[in-house]
Amino acid sequence: MPPVAAAGMTAADVMARAAAFLNSETGGGGSRAEGADGAGGSDPRRGDSAAAAAVAAAAAAAASRALRKSQRFQPFSLQRPHHLSFHLAWAGGCAVYVAAFAPAALLPVIGPELRLTRTRTNIGGVAALLASVATRFLLASAVRRYGPRYCQVFTLMVTAPVLAFAALMTDAQGFVVVRALLGASLGLQLVTQCWVVAMFDWSVLGAASAAAAGLTNAGGGLAALLLPLCEGVRRMMSSGDAGAAWRTLLHALALLCAALAALTFLLATGSGGEDDGGRDSGYGAKVEEGRGGSWGGAAGAALIASASGGCSRHSSCSGAPELLVEVRAHLFTIVLRNPVCWLLAVNHCFTFGAQLVAFNILPLYLTDRFRLSPASAGALAAAFGLLNVGTRVAGGAASNALSRRYGMRGRLWALWGLQVAGGVCCVLVGTASRSSLAGTAVLLLLFGAAVQTACGVAFTITNFVSYRGYAVVLAVVTAVGQLGAAVLQAAFFSPSSFTYSLGFKLMGLSSLAAAFSLLALRFPMWGGMLTRGSAAEDVWAEERYYAREWSSSERAQGMAAAAATFAWLAKAERGPAASVPTAMLSIGVVRDPG
Incomplete structure (x- = not known):
């Protein structure tokens, strides 16, 4: 049974009632007991709530097409601009997770060489986590102004030299500094989710957003798996020199981040537009509630933070083409x-x-x-x-x-x-x-x-x-x-x-x-x-x-x-x-x- 029928009203009645509750503190002046027989209620047989739902869905789809969002999510496709940008987005997020947790994965090897105590080790881990909280808010502001593509390029290009610097660590103090700097890159996950929101239609956004969040966070697992294995191989190739092995690995990760930054800059687009020539489209535009505006401008505003991913309360939820969040x-x-x-x-x-x-x-x-x-x-x-x-x-x-x-x-x-x-x-x-x-x-x-x-x-x-x-x-x-x-x-x-x-x-x-x-x-x-x-007693409870x-x-x-x-x-x-x-x-x- 549709919710409107359960509440004793048709979809048209809901819209009329919603317009009324906007103008008063009590929700349109009606009593909480109003229902199917109340003054504000109606016969649920009037109108067709399913048809109203279809109209709303069609309107949202039309808005999504106007914004050039993909209405399909094909995780194994590399089609431009949506799916290629999706893969570059999660790959960048995954890379910074690998980089941020690389020192933790290599602790059994680098710990003795750097003379790390347990206290220093944990201080480094805490510093990495605290730094990521700060950069999350900084990137939230930057993504509104510059768009997700440029934010990802910037983050990866900053992370690459930090990894190269990490290969020069010689003591515990340097380890703590490196962990904090690499941990700061974890804020890129916000940009990843913002990018997914800008690329995909509401009908597939849930799957795309969850996939991006899962693949990004899996970077922590990849660090634990790949780095020790690669370190072991490199150690055998360098006559058992553990120091040369893990330093070479960090240099390789730096090159990986730089390569992903270049690919992101050259191949990705900041929005769903196929004719934007790779340019980001107005993430800094101001969007006013209930009025038109740039979808991209609202995307960054909506996604202040997202640890496992998330999506904004975008236009499809409200039947309008703009993101109605401030x-x-x-x-x-x-x-x-x-x-x-x-x-x-x-x-x-x-x-x-x-x-x-x-x-x-x-x-x-x-x-x-x-x-x-x-x-x-x-x-x-x-x-x-x-x-x-x-x-x-x-x-x-x-x-x-x-x-x-x-x-x-x-x-x-x-x-x-x-x-x-x-x-x-x-x-x-x-x-x-x-x-x-x-x-x-x-x-x-x-x-x-x-x-x-x-x-x-x-x-x-x-x-x-x-x-x-x-x-x-x-x-x-x-x-x-x-x-x-x-x-x-x-x-x-x-x-x-x-x-x-x-x-x-x-x-x-x-x-x-x-x-x-x-x-x-x-x-x-x-x-x-x-x-x-x-x-159960108030048909307008959600509206209130x-x-x-x-x-x-x-x-x-x-x-x-x-x-x-x-x-x-x-x-x-x-x-x-x-x-x-x-x-x-x-x-x-x-x-x-x-």
């Missing part, structure tokens, strides 16, 4: 007052954040605890990271399936269950004995699958926290997630009195404790894991929730019109009795930053 100081006030945002952010520390900590810790932990060679330890750590390729998409798909059956409450239970599972596996990794390598490997894979799938679920929930402040929601959730990773490593793995096994146990227990805070996460209209919302982000004077000017259709679509989160038509389901598919 980034201004007062939006932070709107979002930061919302406890849902903070609860999601805190728990993101123990899913995405825990994954980043594992990238830093696992190679050295496995080498020391199980006496593995760097190549063997890297292979096991790589399996943990490479799970990203499929788990992000799987998490979003599972969340959408549960939503169709149980509504928003199904998504929340999925997030809670996955985080608890990840926490339990993390504790068990810390308690595994030195003789149980096979059991530890299984637990690591289960831990990685749980936390990475939870990231996919989390970003299907963030879509509904705020319409007007969606970009700020992404900024808070992803930035706090990466900041939390730095805190977790500093608190549980840096103290010399803590073993790495104890660190895993404490991180897992913290994740379990944080998971229970999700019991307090509650949307007013849909409720929470254990409580029901107001939607999203309209409150504008003042009465702004609503009187029609500025809140952007949220009207999205509020209608969001009624699907009430549960199975309010599922949206198939034509509109694609608008709400998983969208994972990352």
Whole structure:
């Protein structure tokens, strides 16, 4: 049953009612009890909600064609401009992940040569994570002005000499500096997701965004797998000179980054336009709410941050061709007052954040605890990271399936269950004995699958926290997630009195404790894991929730019109009795930053 029928109104009634609620504090002046028999309600037999959905979908598709976005996602295609740019985007993001975690992967080799203590090692890891938080916001500003193509070229060209400089390291101080500088490049993931949003139509954006996020984050796994293997080969070729081996590898990575920068500059385009000659198209253009403007100008504004990927609340969700999202100081006030945002952010520390900590810790932990060679330890750590390729998409798909059956409450239970599972596996990794390598490997894979799938679920929930402040929601959730990773490593793995096994146990227990805070996460209209919302008694609950982000004077000017259709679509989160038509389901598919 369409949501409009469940609410006792047709699609046309929703639009009329939405126009009314824009002009008053109470949602059009109607009572909360209005429904099928109320003054604001109507006979659900009037009109055809499916036809209205088809019209909205057709309008969105026409807008997408006008903006030259691809309405197909073919991951194995190299067709210009969309798919070639997609592959260059994720390849650049993956390369900086490999570069950022290369020192961690090579710690068993470079540690003795640089005389690294455990404290210095962990300081370097924390510095890398903190630097990535800062550059995420800097690149968010730059991508609006210069576009994603030039931002990626710049980041890769800066990373290349840093890698060359890293090959000259001779002491622990240089190691910490290099880790911070390489960690700063992780902010490129924001640019990757922004680029994907600019290239693909809403109907395939979920798949493209999730694929880009997974492939980018898999770079952490590739670093753990490829670098120790290559180091071993190079070591044999250089008569066992370990120093020459890892320094040569860093030089090779520098050349790789420089080559990707050149390919990006020469072959990629900054938007979907096939006739733009490779030029970026106005990412700095100002886009006003409810009015026309450059799609590209809004793309950068919408994507302030994306750790596992994400996409903006773009035109297709509102039936208009522009991105109806703004980034201004007062939006932070709107979002930061919302406890849902903070609860999601805190728990993101123990899913995405825990994954980043594992990238830093696992190679050295496995080498020391199980006496593995760097190549063997890297292979096991790589399996943990490479799970990203499929788990992000799987998490979003599972969340959408549960939503169709149980509504928003199904998504929340999925997030809670996955985080608890990840926490339990993390504790068990810390308690595994030195003789149980096979059991530890299984637990690591289960831990990685749980936390990475939870990231996919989390970003299907963030879509509904705020319409007007969606970009700020992404900024808070992803930035706090990466900041939390730095805190977790500093608190549980840096103290010399803590073993790495104890660190895993404490991180897992913290994740379990944080998971229970999700019991307090509650949307007013849909409720929470254990409580029901107001939607059953208030047919306009979604409209009221999203309209409150504008003042009465702004609503009187029609500025809140952007949220009207999205509020209608969001009624699907009430549960199975309010599922949206198939034509509109694609608008709400998983969208994972990352």
